[in-house]
Amino acid sequence: NAGVTQTPKFQVLKTGQSMTLQCAQDMNHNSMYWYRQDPGMGLRLIYYSASEGTTDKGEVPNGYNVSRLNKREFSLRLESAAPSQTSVYFCASSGLGGNSYNEQFFGPGTRLTVL
Amino acid sequence: QKEVEQNSGPLSVPEGAIASLNCTYSDRGSQSFFWYRQYSGKSPELIMSIYSNGDKEDGRFTAQLNKASQYVSLLIRDSQPSDSATYLCAVSGGYNKLIFGAGTRLAVHP
Numbered sequence: 001n002a003g004v005t006q007t008p009k010f011q012v013l014k015t016g017q018s019m020t021l022q023c024a025q026d027m028n029h030n031s032m033y034w035y036r037q038d039p040g041m042g043l044r045l046i047y048y049s050a051s052e053g054t055t056d057k058g059e060v061p062n063g064y065n066v067s068r069l070n071k072r073e074f075s076l077r078l079e080s081a082a083p084s085q086t087s088v089y090f091c092a093s094s095g096l097g098g099n100s101y102n103e104q105f106f107g108p109g110t111r112l113t114v115l
Numbered sequence: 116q117k118e119v120e121q122n123s124g125p126l127s128v129p130e131g132a133i134a135s136l137n138c139t140y141s142d143r144g145s146q147s148f149f150w151y152r153q154y155s156g157k158s159p160e161l162i163m164s165i166y167s168n169g170d171k172e173d174g175r176f177t178a179q180l181n182k183a184s185q186y187v188s189l190l191i192r193d194s195q196p197s198d199s200a201t202y203l204c205a206v207s208g209g210y211n212k213l214i215f216g217a218g219t220r221l222a223v224h225p
Contacts, residue, residue, distance in 0.1 A: 040123070041217065042216060043215040050211050058212070102149075102213060103149065103161055104161070105161065106158040108158050
């Protein structure tokens with residue numbers, strides 16, 4: 001099992017460009033998440049999908065959109081990138097049931113720089 | 116605003132010592148508590164989960180939970196240089212979500 005995979009690993013954009021970050025999981029998890037991590041700020045939730053067909057805003061959703069394409073895949077789109085969106089982006093998934101329902105497992109991350 | 120607080124560190128301990136990492140949280144309704152380890156440039160890795168008051172041991176790691184005091188801790192016995200990383204505390208924040216602390220950086224020196 002690959003777990004949670006993300007593409008690309010690195011990306012440099014110019015202000016105003018758009019891009020989509022891809023995430024896939026093969027653990028049959030129901031819930032998927034997008035976080036950003038900035039120095040000293042910890043992990044902040046951008047959007048999440050509790051189950052296939054649903055998406056909800058997290059703590060910092062402005063400037064982003066998401067799509068839960070199917071149970072495996074959850075993408076994050078930046079429509080018009082801004083320098084403030086320079087960050088490391090992590091995708092995570094969870095939802096095996098029982099006490100482990102909230103255990104989240106993370107992908108390797110995407111390092112995004114917006115010039 | 117639900118919050119999770121951690122001392123940013125660095126916490127410096129000698130090899131072989133016990134490292135003690137602490138976390139407090141604001142939401143009394145939280146039911147699930149987690150510790151993640153994150154090496155520099157890597158993604159967070161789940162190392163411990165705890166759901167009830169008391170201690171939970173897994174190898175060199177012990178998680179301690181006190182819901183009345185809203186306090187979670189992680190003890191690392193016989194600390195090794197390979198334990199040097201940032202440790203993130205996470206607390207359930209309602210409906211499948213987790214609230215993360217900013218992390219404590221641990222440095223284990225030979």
